[in-house]
Amino acid sequence: MAMQRLDQFHLGRDLAKRWLNQKITFKALLFIALGLSCIAFGISAPLALGLGVVFTNILGNPLASVSGKVVDYSLQIAVVGLGFTISAKEALATSQDGFFLTAFSISLTLVLGWLLTRLFGTDRGTSSLIALGTAICGGSAIAAAAPVLRSTKDQITVALAAVFLLNAAALWIFPMIGQLAGLSQGQFGTWCAIAIHDTSSVVGAASQFGEESLAIATTTKLARALWIIPVVFGLSLLSGSQNKRIKIPYFIGLFILAVVLNSYFPALTGFRPYIQQGSHLLMTLALFLIGAGMNWKVLSTGGLRILTQATLLWVIVAGVSLWAIIHFF
Template identity: 45%
Template sequence: MKFLCPEIITDHTNFWQHSKLKIILYWTIVVLCLLGFLSPPMALFIGIVMAQVGHPYAKLNSKLTSTLLQISVVGLGFGMNLTSAINSGKEGIIFTIISIFGTLLLGFGLGQIMKIEKKTSFLVSAGTAICGGSAIAAVSPVIKANEQQISAALGTVFILNAIALFIFPIIGHHFELSQHQFGLWSAIAIHDTSSVVGAASNYGAEALQVATTVKLARALWIIPVAYLATLLFKNKDSKAKIPYFIGYFILALIANTYVPFVQKVSPYIVDAAKIGLTLTLFLIGTSLSRKVIRAVGVKPLFQGVILWITISIAALYVVINLSS
């Protein structure tokens, strides 16, 4: 066999050598994330680069990313105080309501004008309005979206999340936003919880607390928006995936506020959660392959960009003027 088909054996060997190299590279980056050598933006960037080379565990990526993000967010709750969290949530609730339904209405209008497929347009709008990939995953079964529609919406959100993680801290420093202002702005204007927390953690501890609290309060709006989707798409038998992990985040907040023992170990839990978040962003980056980017399409991406820029500018204006 060796003498009859040497080219087949050579190709087979090269394939396994290439796959082995990707696996070694993947686990090397994972270890660097776990040891704290990579910042969240750097981890995301390396993940995007690796996505172009090939992800050795692509089939497991979505489930692992979702689980790790939820665990990391709950861990961050151990670094927060309940009273401060409630105050932050109260401050952002009015603008949260206005921005969510304003974004959904603008998204509907853009979808009509640009003649974007209805379900794709709604998923992009819901992802921008609430909490990115989590909202899309929750609403998709309600409207019975197919794989192509979900991929287009997720691709749009992930691309813009990646950009936001890099440019939001730069814009925040340019406008000399306080940590509180930046936390509020990023929670409203950045889609996904992972990128919100990643951007805010680079800005400061107070920014991280405000951003995480406001974003998770915003995520609860998945439930009424999913109900709205059942009316719009007339799928009353479908159910949304409720983000139950938010309840664990609240329990972590309460424990850190009132339980002395928990307060002693909280700093270590928060450090581990931040490492988990960095690893999450690396995994999110590995999902942004050329195939995913091509699947988005020009119109949904353009719709997503317009919605994102609109809500970002509006939120920045409000945040600056509320405190002035």
């Protein structure tokens, strides 16, 4: 544990040095100003993502070498902060309520992914990563499974590009569908956690529906992310890669700790509104930077066939889970 903290310290120090060593151009200043304005004016999650996409496709991302790490840290801190707004009783109840739906949707997604791979005749390695990202937690699942599946850099890039594009679409599409379907906050939060790939887009979409929706979506999604462990471990057994380390997002543990502290240390209650606001602001910044990483070259990687396959898989899973939530939740 001490070595892990030391490695994180060195990583943070190196990241700070890279920021300081950047040649600050007018384009970089404009990029930073736009990112900070997303926080200062409290703009919505879809707009923050859209601004990032527009900026990078017109002017490029002048801080591309470091913005990826800033996204990671912003997202993780924001999710941990949200833990301070959720009680342990609510978190446990939410996890239990969504357990069977989560297990069913993960199984359905993996089976559908295999069938669509055969139907489309696409690269099996890339398709497996997309199916795992759709089934569990987007980029985190892809990163965890890639070493076990011995994925190439190109396969990882294509899978991430497809997942990120669909994440962006979910931020705009899901709230509209939720309103049209008349979903309650609880139903919408559960649907987001089941049907949207990455935690960032889950939180971004759910936050547009209300605080109850956000709490349920965050808790259910992070409980879902724990399925990385058995699924990737099973893959390692099947592929004979037992010696590969499974990468589990450590911030999930910090989120659980935050929930426990919020539940059993009443003295923290007075800080809850500030923590909640800070988490929302960091999430907005993360979504802006995620958008800034989505240039057309990345999004077009892999061709139309793999993107069509990924989209069809996502639409089926989202549709089936929406039907199940409307009728049984």
